Structures are given as structure tokens and as C-alpha cells.
Amino acid sequence: MTGGTAAGTAERTALVELTDVAKQYGNVRALEGVSLEVHAGGVTCVLGDNGAGKSTLIKIIAGLHGHDAGTLRIEGEETRLTSPRDALDRGIATVYQDLAVVPLMPVWRNFFLGSEPRRGAGPFRRLDTGLMRRTTREALLRLGIDLRDVDQPIGTLSGGERQCVAIARAVHFGAKVLVLDEPTAALGVKQSGVVLKYVAAARDEGLGVVLITHNPHHAYLVGDRFVLLRRGTMVGNYTRDGITLDELTQQMAGGSDLDALVHELRRS
Ligand code: ADP
16 A cells, blocks of 8 residues: 555554544544555655545544544554543654744743753742753754744744744654644745755654645655545555656646646636
């Protein structure tokens, strides 16, 4: 199903592997027969239009929803995730498009939100702000992100910069798998390029990345594997050597649906 080549990564145990996964909401079949692999140092792109099932797939990998059928393996072990905390404890970090940040708080404060280091003892215990500032700066630089000032409120950063901070945060806190929910959807060309650069940096740090997108160009810039969803079913699952950018674009454009539309519009 993966189409991996003998010389490729097929023999290595995947960090995350879904096989024939399905999910139903009441009578609505949101996903059916979806399989994918995420490997260390690789980027698996999930492409699909609205209603394709991308969010449902993320929710299964992020531990928000259980799957109804099929299997989920993490590092070879079949499992069911019970909560987002469970997913995080197993090294799966998810960065949502509408990042949960506190806009008026500085970048470093947001970076450590919920896991602040403290120093001192008893009533004198307090936040180690110096350490947090320093660590944030170092964690950003590690991925090559040169932010002018980690003291500025995170709300003053551009959307792309905020995505980059979230990626650096996941890497710093030891994620093995990074799930990115349409990180470039609301961004212009230049900012999208910057975000994709840091997606590649996370990959080069050895993380396995799941990149959700509806942009085949963005996917092809960084992707090793491409899973195409349409109306809840998997219509394609390719390794990079199995599909060209043109083919991916054609598939995303709707393939024969698009040809029919072109024909119809021409007549009218
Ligand atoms: P995408 O993220 O690709 O737009 P979704 O995963 O949000 O796709 O949706 C896939 C299908 O499942 C759609 O038909 C959608 O209407 C349906 N769906 C998603 N979430 C729910 C829900 N909580 N209850 C009922 N139907 C849902």
C-alpha cells in the first residue's frame, strides 16, 4: 500500500503507521480505508480538499478521537490513543492552524506555557525567567530562526513566525512526530516558504512530520510521501519517486472532475 521501494525506508519501523483506518460520526462516514506511514527524518503530506477528512485524520493521530476500524501503530506497537496528553506523552505533537497562544505575553512566555521551569525553594520558588528567555532564543536558533526579540508579545509576530515558534517548541520539548495542520493555508508565498524551511529543519533534526495541506506545490517542496484524500477515502498513497508534481497537482485539481468542468464551461 505504501509503494515504498526496496532501497527506500520501507524496512524501517514507522514512527506512526495507520492501516485501513476508518472513522464515523453518527451516520457520517468521515474516513474510510486510510493508510499512512510517518518515518523519522521524513515528511508525509496529507492532501485533500474541504471535507476530505484531513481534520478527522489529525484528530486520530493527535489523540482527540479514537478510530473505529483499522490499526494505529506507534513505533511498531498497535495502540489506541486515549487523549491529546497520551499522544504527547508518546512524542506526537500537533500544531493547529489557530495556534493557542496568549497574544500579549512575550514569545518566551508562550514558548514555555504550561511547562515553566522554576527555581528557588518553598515560598521563594519563582519562574526562572532568565533561563526561559535564553532557552527560547537557543531553541529558535537551533532551527535557524533568528527572531529579533523574544521579549516582544507573540501577538506582534506574523502568522508565519508564530508557526515557526510552534515548530521550534515541539522540537525543543522532544517531539518525535510533528503534525502540522495546514501551516501555510493563511500565508502568502514568502511566509509559506519560510515555514516550509523550518518544516524541513524539523525533518533534518530527525522528526517525522505529518504536513496537512491542500497545496500540492508546498507538499512537493518538502514531502517524501503523499496521501491523497477525497470525500473521506484515500485516493492515492505515493512515495516521492512514485508521483511527479504535475501528477500531484492534477490529482488535487480533481483530475477527471476538472476536465469535465473545463469542458462544460467552454460550451456555455
Ligand atoms: P477536512 O478537514 O478535510 O475538511 P473533515 O475531517 O473536517 O474534512 O470532514 C470529513 C467529513 O466528516 C465531512 O463530511 C464532515 O462534514 C464530516 N464531519 C467532520 N466532523 C464531524 C462531526 N463532528 N460530526 C459529524 N460529521 C463530521
